[in-house]
Amino acid sequence: MKEITCKKCKFSNDKNASYCQNCGLSLKNKSLKKLIKSFNFNNVAGLGQKGVSIAPLAGMQKVSNLKDNHIKLVKKAHSLEDGTWYCPYCGYRNKTMTYECSNCLKPKP
Ligand SMILES: [Zn+2]
Ligand SMILES: [Zn+2]
Incomplete structure (x- = not known):
């Protein structure tokens, strides 16, 4: 596959594209995972404070x-x-x- 199809708008982007050239959605899973990871970490920290x-x-x-x-x-x-x-x-x-x-x-x- 040479192109990355945007999950959101189905636009076919260059395989090196980091963001959808049509709607701007991030095409790199790594950066997305990073965001989710940091978000979860904050949540866990909050829960810990609640428990203690x-x-x-x-x-x-x-x-x-x-x-x-x-x-x-x-x-x-x-x-x-x-x-x-x-x-x-x-x-x-x-x-x-x-x-x-x-x-x-x-x-x-
Ligand atoms: Zn798109
Ligand atoms: Zn004590």
């Missing part, structure tokens, strides 16, 4: 103009409505029935 819960205490301790009750939450275990609690030492989100942090093994305050 990090208490907001790390930022709270650094930011000085926060409300007092937020700072108190940092000093105590940050218990949430669903029963889980944030470890004040490492920020790990623990399940209801644990009495020590599952991540750093320090006792719940």
Whole structure:
């Protein structure tokens, strides 16, 4: 095959063409795969952040103009409505029935 047929508009392009000369669609699969790969990577990174819960205490301790009750939450275990609690030492989100942090093994305050 000397020519590459555009998948989108069926225009026959030169085999060395990177883009369809008619509609501009990329004809090189490699560049397309690269795009998809980078896109998926970002998605995976986002999902990872969602799965690993990090208490907001790390930022709270650094930011000085926060409300007092937020700072108190940092000093105590940050218990949430669903029963889980944030470890004040490492920020790990623990399940209801644990009495020590599952991540750093320090006792719940
Ligand atoms: Zn085309
Ligand atoms: Zn911990």
